[in-house]
Amino acid sequence: MSSNGNASGEVFYPPEHIIRQANQPDYDAIHQAMLDDLAGTWGAIARDEFEWFKPWDKTLDDSEAPFYKWFVGGKVNIVHNALDRHTQTWRRNKVALLWEGEKYEQRSYTYHQLEREVCRFASVLRAMGVNKGDRVTIYMGRIPEIVIAMLACAKIGAVHSVVYGGFSVEALHGRIEDSQSKVAITADGAWLRGNIVPLKEIMDEALQRAPTVQTVIVVKRTGQDIHMEPGRDLWYHDLMNLPIAETCIPTEAVDAEDPLFLLYTSGTTGKPKAILHTHGGYMVGVATTLKWVFDLKEEDTWWCAADPGWITGHSYIVYGPLLLGATSVMYEGAPNHPFPDRWWDVVERHGVTVLYTAPTAIRGLMRFGDAWPNRHDLSSLRLLGSVGEPINPEAWKWYYRVIGKEQCPIMDTWWQTETGGFMITPLPSTPLKPGSATRPFPGVVVDVLDEDGSPVGPNEEGYLVIKTPWPAMLRTVYGDPDRYVEQYWSRFPGMYMTGDSARRDEDGYIWVIGRVDDVIKVSGYRLGTAEIESALVSHPSVAEAAVIGVPDEVRGSVIQAYCILVAGMEPTQRLVEILRDHVAHEVGPIAKPASIEFVDALPKTRSGKIMRRVLKARALGQDEGDLSTLEQ
Numbered sequence: 001m002s003s004n005g006n007a008s009g010e011v012f013y014p015p016e017h018i019i020r021q022a023n024q025p026d027y028d029a030i031h032q033a034m035l036d037d038l039a040g041t042w043g044a045i046a047r048d049e050f051e052w053f054k055p056w057d058k059t060l061d062d063s064e065a066p067f068y069k070w071f072v073g074g075k076v077n078i079v080h081n082a083l084d085r086h087t088q089t090w091r092r093n094k095v096a097l098l099w100e101g102e103k104y105e106q107r108s109y110t111y112h113q114l115e116r117e118v119c120r121f122a123s124v125l126r127a128m129g130v131n132k133g134d135r136v137t138i139y140m141g142r143i144p145e146i147v148i149a150m151l152a153c154a155k156i157g158a159v160h161s162v163v164y165g166g167f168s169v170e171a172l173h174g175r176i177e178d179s180q181s182k183v184a185i186t187a188d189g190a191w192l193r194g195n196i197v198p199l200k201e202i203m204d205e206a207l208q209r210a211p212t213v214q215t216v217i218v219v220k221r222t223g224q225d226i227h228m229e230p231g232r233d234l235w236y237h238d239l240m241n242l243p244i245a246e247t248c249i250p251t252e253a254v255d256a257e258d259p260l261f262l263l264y265t266s267g268t269t270g271k272p273k274a275i276l277h278t279h280g281g282y283m284v285g286v287a288t289t290l291k292w293v294f295d296l297k298e299e300d301t302w303w304c305a306a307d308p309g310w311i312t313g314h315s316y317i318v319y320g321p322l323l324l325g326a327t328s329v330m331y332e333g334a335p336n337h338p339f340p341d342r343w344w345d346v347v348e349r350h351g352v353t354v355l356y357t358a359p360t361a362i363r364g365l366m367r368f369g370d371a372w373p374n375r376h377d378l379s380s381l382r383l384l385g386s387v388g389e390p391i392n393p394e395a396w397k398w399y400y401r402v403i404g405k406e407q408c409p410i411m412d413t414w415w416q417t418e419t420g421g422f423m424i425t426p427l428p429s430t431p432l433k434p435g436s437a438t439r440p441f442p443g444v445v446v447d448v449l450d451e452d453g454s455p456v457g458p459n460e461e462g463y464l465v466i467k468t469p470w471p472a473m474l475r476t477v478y479g480d481p482d483r484y485v486e487q488y489w490s491r492f493p494g495m496y497m498t499g500d501s502a503r504r505d506e507d508g509y510i511w512v513i514g515r516v517d518d519v520i521k522v523s524g525y526r527l528g529t530a531e532i533e534s535a536l537v538s539h540p541s542v543a544e545a546a547v548i549g550v551p552d553e554v555r556g557s558v559i560q561a562y563c564i565l566v567a568g569m570e571p572t573q574r575l576v577e578i579l580r581d582h583v584a585h586e587v588g589p590i591a592k593p594a595s596i597e598f599v600d601a602l603p604k605t606r607s608g609k610i611m612r613r614v615l616k617a618r619a620l621g622q623d624e625g626d627l628s629t630l631e632q
């Protein structure tokens with residue numbers, strides 16, 4: 001194997017026993033089978049591994065591409081496959097969800113218990129007037145009720161729209177308004193490092209701006225006094241104790257192509273867009289990727305340490321592991337609370353066998369030194385995973401050596417909200433190069449293109465595109481099909497544009513470099529420049545704003561903002577603090593700029609578009625590149 005991909009050229013080969021027990025040991029054979037007959041191969045998996053209420057007529061319909069459809073005419077429900085069917089087997093009484101609170105409380109739900117809770121809440125939602133196709137906004141911390149709420153929506157064919165609990169007023173408002181939810185589910189608060197995030201208060205403020213919501217269901221978590229709006233707000237525990245909360249209701253048979261959820265994510269310009277995923281294809285894609293990449297078996301205790309409010313949590317805390325009948329661990333709090341070994345403590349006490357997290361978390365924990373993990377028995381671990389941004393080789397090696405004891409291959413999975421599941425990723429048998437997500441998942445064809453759409457040579461940087469459809473792909477941008485076509489399928493016709501740049505080395509290994517659009521990854525969280533800029537200009541002192549991402553050792557990148565003040569405003573340090581807090585209040589603490597600079601002008605094109613590229617080059621002391629379109 002050649003060594004040009006990474007500086008040191010190191011290759012790590014998986015231990016023999018890992019290859020021997022892999023669910024999918026032969027990458028070349030299955031990849032080729034998919035390339036020879038994509039629909040046929042996925043069709044066989046869908047038929048053999050899942051239960052359908054009615055078989056589909058056509059596995060892949062590309063007649064209206066890029067509006068691809070999978071398993072057309074099939075009747076299914078992801079909840080039937082993630083819960084109901086397990087309760088008909090020995091898995092009924094095994095733990096489905098293992099939860100640990102930040103204050104060390106523990107709750108576990110067997111498949112049987114989780115199914116009953118989901119039935120009860122599904123019948124509550126029905127009683128609240130939620131019907132098939134209705135959108136329900138869910139805004140909560142990492143507590144079991146978020147999983148119950150998501151599954152309850154899906155069970156009755158309603159469409160969940162989870163908003164990450166770290167988002168704040170305007171971000172929440174925009175997402176409620178766009179989805180036109182009539183019902184919202186939240187909690188009184190969430191615990192974070194011993195402090196309370198006032199979720200209900202934020203919801204109340206968002207709802208003053210978004211009047212579509214008629215009912216708010218509130219889970220009691222933190223227990224402080226909160227305002228309950230008469231006629232609108234109801235306690236979850238009260239509803240769940242009413243006779244309407246039936247423990248056994250049928251799961252709705254929906255079309256494979258019926259919507260399962262919306263998840264908002266930021267793109268190139270404008271407001272965040274609602275990515276739409278469906279029951280059938282998403283179910284097949286998510287379960288199969290998890291089964292092959294992380295070798296997940298029903299005896300595994302899997303911990304995806306993400307938040308359910310992002311796609312990682314949707315696919316790999318909630319749906320994927322339950323579809324496979326595994327045990328999914330969810331931990332409520334911060335990785336370093338109360339001490340920097342909290343995560344390693346969770347791994348040890350619960351006997352976690354596969355751990356999946358983000359480079360930013362690894363770098364953050366690495367800073368505390370080896371003594372914290374070394375204090376724990378981590379020998380239950382078999383495989384490790386990484387997601388969210390490129391992992392730097394230093395963090396990769398620390399993770400490999402100190403956490404995995406050189407026995408656990410690291411699955412560096414590249415994917416997106418839009419792709420639903422893993423797209424470029426090793427399998428357990430793949431030789432690894434630290435920093436590369438290695439090769440496309442079986443059946444996925446990727447390419448790296450130049451400006452004109454021609455493939456670039458080995459190790460040259462270009463646009464990363466996907467050339468084949470896949471079952472868990474997004475179906476559209478909810479309410480805006482033109483934007484779906486425009487954003488993803490127009491730059492290079494017939495190909496899915498990822499928004500990332502990448503290199504491919506001579507072994508065919510992909511090295512993702514980063515976003516080429518106006519998306520900034522802060523601690524692996526995906527933020528759009530537009531959302532942060534509009535929060536800044538919503539403050540009365542700011543006339544114009546531009547934000548860029550600049551590199552940061554732990555968080556990958558952080559936000560740097562440039563503001564033009566309204567005439568007469570003083571550019572004081574105090575105003576910097578006010579504006580930073582304002583962004584945190586409107587969008588969320590993750591979007592808070594690390595620094596704000598007051599400027600008299602912003603570099604713009606003659607048509608008035610801000611040239612963030614120029615700001616970034618200046619901030620990093622680099623060449624500003626082609627300035628021919630800059631307005632002088």
Ligand code: WT7
Nearest residue numbers: 312387388389390412413414415416417512526
């Ligand atoms: C963007 C998608 C999908 C789960 C979390 C993120 C970046 C994601 C990797 C990786 C390099 C990665 C890309 C991508 N990204 N995983 N393993 N190596 N970059 O989902 O919030 O939709 O973000 O995250 O830039 O486009 P998302």
